[in-house]
Amino acid sequence: MVIDGTTAFTGGANLADEYINVIEKHGHWRDTGIRVDGAAAWSFTLMFLEMWELCTKQSEDYFSYYPWTNDSCETVSDGYLQPYADSPLDADNVGEHVYLQIINNAKDYVYISTPYLIVDDSMVSALTLAAKSGVDIRIITPQRWDKWPIHMTTRSYYRELIRAGIKIYEYSGGFNHAKTFVSDDRTATVGTTNLDFRSLYLHFECGVLLLEGSVIQTIKDDFVNTLEHCHQVTEEECTPNLFVRTIQDVLRLFAPLM
Numbered sequence: 001m002v003i004d005g006t007t008a009f010t011g012g013a014n015l016a017d018e019y020i021n022v023i024e025k026h027g028h029w030r031d032t033g034i035r036v037d038g039a040a041a042w043s044f045t046l047m048f049l050e051m052w053e054l055c056t057k058q059s060e061d062y063f064s065y066y067p068w069t070n071d072s073c074e075t076v077s078d079g080y081l082q083p084y085a086d087s088p089l090d091a092d093n094v095g096e097h098v099y100l101q102i103i104n105n106a107k108d109y110v111y112i113s114t115p116y117l118i119v120d121d122s123m124v125s126a127l128t129l130a131a132k133s134g135v136d137i138r139i140i141t142p143q144r145w146d147k148w149p150i151h152m153t154t155r156s157y158y159r160e161l162i163r164a165g166i167k168i169y170e171y172s173g174g175f176n177h178a179k180t181f182v183s184d185d186r187t188a189t190v191g192t193t194n195l196d197f198r199s200l201y202l203h204f205e206c207g208v209l210l211l212e213g214s215v216i217q218t219i220k221d222d223f224v225n226t227l228e229h230c231h232q233v234t235e236e237e238c239t240p241n242l243f244v245r246t247i248q249d250v251l252r253l254f255a256p257l258m
Contacts (some may be wrong), residue, residue, distance in 0.1 A: 008036050008044035008083075009189050010206055012115075019177070027144045028174030032113065032222065034190040034215070036083070036208055038075025041082035044065065044218045047189020047206055050085075055203065078129035086205040095193035096200045099181060100126050106183045109136040113221045117141050118196040119155040124157070126178055128164035128170075136167075140223070140230055142177075150196070158238035159178040168238075169230035176226075179207075182219045187211055189248040190219065 001009045011033025018025040036044070049060050067073075086094040103110055103126045110130065117139065131137045134258060139161070145151030157169050179195075182188040191207015193199045229238075 002044045002048050005045045005065050006041050007117050008041035009033055010208060023240050026175035026189050030171055030174055030176045030178055032178035032180050032190055036081055039075050040081040040083050047085045049256040065164050080211040081157040082209040084207055088202050093200060095205050098189055102181050102183050102187055103130050106130055106135045108184045110183045112139045113180045114176045114195040115142055116150055116194045138167045140169045140171055142175045143172050144175050146175060158193055158233055162235045168233040171230050171232060180238055185216060188219045
């Protein structure tokens with residue numbers, strides 16, 4: 001959502017009642033969003049207009065929407081913000097690159113919140129290598145599922161990640177739909193991109209990358225406070241019987257479609 005080119009919102013919430021817990025569809029719905037003001041909001045205006053042109057096949061005069069034609073933008077920040085968009089129409093997997101950059105540059109910790117955990121070898125390698133290097137990696141996923149095959153496939157990745165030293169938590173009593181990364185009290189991102197093949201490679205997505213600034217601590221605090229409502233998954237819990245393991249292995253074959 002963009003308002004007058006000066007204020008924008010991005011994050012996980014869609015326009016439906018369960019996203020604001022007016023109705024309960026999958027238990028308590030947990031989500032995360034971020035508001036940006038100033039020049040960063042103009043970037044989201046451009047993203048919207050590009051999508052609008054794609055959908056309507058009509059050209060837009062982008063700069064007729066520019067809010068600071070006669071006045072300068074006076075919004076200031078105590079950190080740096082870089083909005084970004086991802087498109088399946090080019091060869092740049094921007095959302096994946098943002099996530100990998102955060103993981104690969106981490107020194108102390110990476111805290112990840114995602115509704116789905118269906119990742120390719122490059123993401124698994126980055127996560128496990130960071131964990132084996134001593135980085136504290138924690139991932140929150142939902143305990144209650146909205147799509148059974150996707151949830152089963154998500155759980156099939158737990159064993160490998162936990163064995164590498166990554167801590168997996170499931171949000172108890174509800175659905176965790178937040179898509180956030182925060183690392184080293186210095187870097188974070190909030191947006192729409194899930195850790196699954198469709199979001200990383202096949203969807204139009206957007207988000208904002210943050211460096212420094214007080215908002216980093218806010219995102220970290222939200223993650224840490226959410227851990228109080230989560231169950232930490234053990235390796236024993238994610239070692240299913242042969243029947244479940246076979247189902248998960250079959251579902252993994254279809255992971256790129258999920």
